[in-house]
Amino acid sequence: MDRVPILKLEDYLLVSIQVDMHDQLALTLQDDLTQKIVATRARAVLIDISALEMVDSFMGRMLGNIAAMSRILDAQTVVVGMRPAVAITLVELGLSLPGIRTALSVDAGLALLREAMARPDEPADGE
Amino acid sequence: MNRPASRLPAIVEQHQKEILAEWLSSQVQSGAWRAGRLQEAQLQDESQRFLALLSQAIQQGIEFDTRSAQWAEVREFLIELSRSRAAQGFTPSQVATFVFSLKQALFKHVTESLKNNPAEIAGALWDATLVLDALGLYTTEVYQQAREQLIARQQEELIELSTPVVQLWEGVLALPLIGTLDSERTQVVMESLLERLVATGSSIAVIDITGVPTVDTLVAQHLLKTVAAAQLMGADCIISGIRPQIAQTIVHLGIDLTSVATKASLADAFALALKRRGLAVGRAGTIGG
Numbered sequence: 001m002d003r004v005p006i007l008k009l010e011d012y013l014l015v016s017i018q019v020d021m022h023d024q025l026a027l028t029l030q031d032d033l034t035q036k037i038v039a040t041r042a043r044a045v046l047i048d049i050s051a052l053e054m055v056d057s058f059m060g061r062m063l064g065n066i067a068a069m070s071r072i073l074d075a076q077t078v079v080v081g082m083r084p085a086v087a088i089t090l091v092e093l094g095l096s097l098p099g100i101r102t103a104l105s106v107d108a109g110l111a112l113l114r115e116a117m118a119r120p121d122e123p124a125d126g127e
Numbered sequence: 128m129n130r131p132a133s134r135l136p137a138i139v140e141q142h143q144k145e146i147l148a149e150w151l152s153s154q155v156q157s158g159a160w161r162a163g164r165l166q167e168a169q170l171q172d173e174s175q176r177f178l179a180l181l182s183q184a185i186q187q188g189i190e191f192d193t194r195s196a197q198w199a200e201v202r203e204f205l206i207e208l209s210r211s212r213a214a215q216g217f218t219p220s221q222v223a224t225f226v227f228s229l230k231q232a233l234f235k236h237v238t239e240s241l242k243n244n245p246a247e248i249a250g251a252l253w254d255a256t257l258v259l260d261a262l263g264l265y266t267t268e269v270y271q272q273a274r275e276q277l278i279a280r281q282q283e284e285l286i287e288l289s290t291p292v293v294q295l296w297e298g299v300l301a302l303p304l305i306g307t308l309d310s311e312r313t314q315v316v317m318e319s320l321l322e323r324l325v326a327t328g329s330s331i332a333v334i335d336i337t338g339v340p341t342v343d344t345l346v347a348q349h350l351l352k353t354v355a356a357a358q359l360m361g362a363d364c365i366i367s368g369i370r371p372q373i374a375q376t377i378v379h380l381g382i383d384l385t386s387v388a389t390k391a392s393l394a395d396a397f398a399l400a401l402k403r404r405g406l407a408v409g410r411a412g413t414i415g416g
Contacts, residue, residue: 084318084322087356090359092352102358103361104361108361
């Protein structure tokens, strides 16, 4: 069965979704990621979805869940590289993903996470 | 239709001059041609050409399908007529009346020529009616087609022209909106803004609505959707150019814009954008040196 690889880099966990997500894969990712956060004591998670062309309401909720779970485990989450078509679809579905930080690119996402980790007192959902 | 050949073509050819004279006088009397800036000489010329072409076409047999090759010349004439009359300010029904008004003169001559043969009168009149009706309707069709082409072209131009996304500074985009926002335009605006955000790697977009005449709940919803989509991609939006009336309308309608930064002018929005990017504008000499 295919899995989404989770890479550890310093204090961060990098998740790059390169294949089209189906529901089971999303559930597996949620499972793997929470375990990995606990095992590595990572402080931040960066999810790259630039290869994701299609998204449905389940996927949208899953991203929200992953962010909420990470927060409980004291890790900040940032979603980077969302395509315009995906963003439009999510808005049309009425999912504005409150509580998720987003950034245009991996670079911008890392900068955002560094800034957030430098000021740990700030609430995780920023805005 | 299984009946003897119609007498209509022969009658039209024989009496072409008289029919033309009577048709012209009835047109001049009715005064309909004065609606535009048409000269009497031009009316005469057009009437003569139309009747000659019509006569020529029906000599080849009565054919009611105006799309057939037989009617090609008449069609061309009518297209030209319809265009020139439209330019002169005639309405479509006035253009069609030009064709329909031929009936009176034509029917009179058909009835006179065939008065000894009532059975043939009915047949010839029926043919004349069908032919002239088809041609009259054709002028309307052409008129409408020309209009529709014009509208479609303008609509396309409007959509393309009015959604430019400009870069104000490194990492700051501006989207000056002009004209009413409907669903279709919002879609185009949203797509082009998001595409440019990715292409330029900008993290702030200023949406300027100075040129949007009215903001109702639907327009506000479209705006908020665009802002939400940009936020999902990791970019912040600032809405600027909110006129006093529009600010009042927004509050009266109960639209919630608290999730977006709003500024009265584009200049204020730009200043805020620079501040968020950690930049400042000052007099030369006071900064960096």
